[in-house]
Amino acid sequence: MGWKKLVGLVGVFLMAMAVFVAAATISNVVWENAITEPDVGYAADIIEGQPATINITILKSDGQPFAPANFPPNTTLTVRGRFVDEYGNAIDMTGDGVPDIWNFTNTSTPGLWTATINVSNVQPGMYTFEISAVATNSTTGAIIDNATLREQIWVAGGPYWVAIANVHDGQEIRIGSFNFTITSLSDVGAILTLPNLTALTLTDNDHTGILAFQRDVTGDGASDWLMFIKSTDEDNNPVYNLYIYSKDASLLDDFNQSTIDFYRTKGNMIVFTNRVFKDPNDNYKAWVAWDNSLLAKLGIKAVDYYIIPVRGREHWWERGAPAAHEDVKIIKRTTYLWGLFGNDKVVYEGNIFGKNVNIDNVLKVFGKFAGNNALFDTRNWRWEIKKAMGDITIPNDYDLQGRELRDLAIDDDLWRGFNPLKTSKHGFFSESVDWENLLGLANDSEGS
Numbered sequence: 373m374g375w376k377k378l379v380g381l382v383g384v385f386l387m388a389m390a391v392f393v394a395a396a397t398i399s400n401v402v403w404e405n406a407i408t409e410p411d412v413g414y415a416a417d418i419i420e421g422q423p424a425t426i427n428i429t430i431l432k433s434d435g436q437p438f439a440p441a442n443f444p445p446n447t448t449l450t451v452r453g454r455f456v457d458e459y460g461n462a463i464d465m466t467g468d469g470v471p472d473i474w475n476f477t478n479t480s481t482p483g484l485w486t487a488t489i490n491v492s493n494v495q496p497g498m499y500t501f502e503i504s505a506v507a508t509n510s511t512t513g514a515i516i517d518n519a520t521l522r523e524q525i526w527v528a529g530g531p532y533w534v535a536i537a538n539v540h541d542g543q544e545i546r547i548g549s550f551n552f553t554i555t556s557l558s559d560v561g562a563i564l565t566l567p568n569l570t571a572l573t574l575t576d577n578d579h580t581g582i583l584a585f586q587r588d589v590t591g592d593g594a595s596d597w598l599m600f601i602k603s604t605d606e607d608n609n610p611v612y613n614l615y616i617y618s619k620d621a622s623l624l625d626d627f628n629q630s631t632i633d634f635y636r637t638k639g640n641m642i643v644f645t646n647r648v649f650k651d652p653n654d655n656y657k658a659w660v661a662w663d664n665s666l667l668a669k670l671g672i673k674a675v676d677y678y679i680i681p682v683r684g685r686e687h688w689w690e691r692g693a694p695a696a697h698e699d700v701k702i703i704k705r706t707t708y709l710w711g712l713f714g715n716d717k718v719v720y721e722g723n724i725f726g727k728n729v730n731i732d733n734v735l736k737v738f739g740k741f742a743g744n745n746a747l748f749d750t751r752n753w754r755w756e757i758k759k760a761m762g763d764i765t766i767p768n769d770y771d772l773q774g775r776e777l778r779d780l781a782i783d784d785d786l787w788r789g790f791n792p793l794k795t796s797k798h799g800f801f802s803e804s805v806d807w808e809n810l811l812g813l814a815n816d817s818e819g820s
C-alpha cells in the first residue's frame with residue numbers, strides 16, 4: 373500500500389468520523405407550566421393531570437436551525453418525545469396501557485420546537501423523557517440528520533403533597549379520617565395496619581427504594597398516592613420518608629400531626645413534637661429554648677437558643693423526593709451577670725428537613741413535616757412549603773417558648789438582660805447578629 377493510498381484511507385476515515393461526531397443537537401430546554409425553580413440543577417417537576425409545555429432548540433449538524441427551510445424539499449422532520457424505561461422502551465403515561473408519544477411542532481422561530489405533555493394515572497416519581505429529532509429523505513427513507521436528548525422529569529402526583537421525614541416502625545400516621553400504623557418498614561418492604569386492622573403489604577419489586585400504594589385519604593372520592601421513599605439522614609443512615617400526593621387542597625388541612633405534645637426521654641430531655649415553623653398564612657414562628665438552670669436563675673450565666681425560620685419562599689420548598697428546604701438559623705445567646713456581658717452567635721444555618729440538628733448536645737431540632745403546595749403563576753410554577761413542623765428537644769431545665777417573629781421582637785420576656793430589637797447599643801455585649809433583618813423588621817427585601 374502506497375503512502376498516498378494510506379493518507380487517502382485515513383482521510384476517508386477522518387471524514388467518516390467527522391460525519392459521525394457532528395450530529396444535530398437539542399438544547400436550551402425551557403418549560404412552561406412546570407416547576408423548574410427556585411433551584412436549578414433539579415429535574416423539572418410536572419404535575420399529573422396538569423399539561424406542561426416543553427420548548428427545545430434543535431440545530432442541524434452544520435449549526436443551522438433544524439427547520440424545513442434548511443433541508444432539501446423532500447425531507448421529513450420528525451421530533452417526538454417519549455417516556456422510556458431502563459431498556460429505552462416507551463412506557464404508558466396515561467393509564468390506558470398504550471405507550472405514549474408526544475409530537476413536537478416547529479414554531480414560527482426556526483429550530484424552536486414545542487410539545488405539551490399531559491400525564492395521568494402514573495405513580496409519582498422520577499422518569500426519563502427521551503426526545504428524538506430525525507430528518508429523513510422522504511423518497512429513500514435515509515436518515516439525513518438526527519439528535520437525541522434525555523431529560524429527567526419528576527412527576528408529582530398532584531399540586532398538594534405532604535412529606536414526613538424519617539417514619540419508622542410503630543408510628544401512627546393520621547390524615548383526616550384516614551389513619552394507619554407502620555407495623556414494619558425496611559428494604560424488604562412495608563407492612564401497614566389499616567383502620568379495620570387489615571394488613572397491607574408493600575414490596576419493592578423493582579428495587580427503586582420506593583414503596584407506593586393508593587387510597588383516598590382526603591375523602592373526596594379520588595385516590596391519593598402514598599409513598600415511602602428511601603433516603604439517608606445526616607449520618608448517611610438509611611431512612612424512609614413518607615410522601616402523600618393529592619389533587620385535593622384539603623390534604624394540607626387534613627394532615628393533623630398535632631395530637632402528641634411532648635414527652636420525656638430517659639436522659640432527662642423533653643421532646644416537643646410537631647412545633648410549627650411556618651403556617652399556611654405565611655406566619656413564621658420562632659422557638660426559644662430558655663435556660664432555667666440554677667446558674668441562669670441566679671443571673672450568673674445563661675445560654676439561650678433561638679430557632680428562627682428564615683423568611684421567604686426560597687427557603688421553604690421541596691422538589692422531587694430528596695430535595696427539601698426548611699431553612700432556619702439558630703442563634704446561641706450567652707449572657708453573664710443578668711445580661712450585662714455576653715454575645716450572640718449563629719450556631720446553625722440551613723435546612724432542617726429530615727435532619728437531627730444537634731447544638732451543643734443541649735438543643736436538638738428535627739424538621740419532620742412539610743406540607744407542600746404548587747403555586748400556579750402565569751408561566752412559571754413554584755412549590756412552596758405552606759406548613760412546616762418539627763420536633764424540638766431540650767433538657768428538662770430549659771423552657772420552650774414559641775412566638776411569631778414580630779412578637780418575639782416586642783416581647784421583652786424572651787430576652788435576657790436587654791432586647792436587642794429595642795436597645796441598639798449595649799455596652800459590654802458583643803453583637804454579631806442582625807436581629808432586625810433576621811426577624812423581618814428591617815424594611816425587608818429578603819422577606820416574602
Ligand SMILES: [Ca+2]
Binds near residue numbers: 465467471
Ligand atoms: Ca398511554
Ligand SMILES: [Ca+2]
Binds near residue numbers: 594620
Ligand atoms: Ca382524595
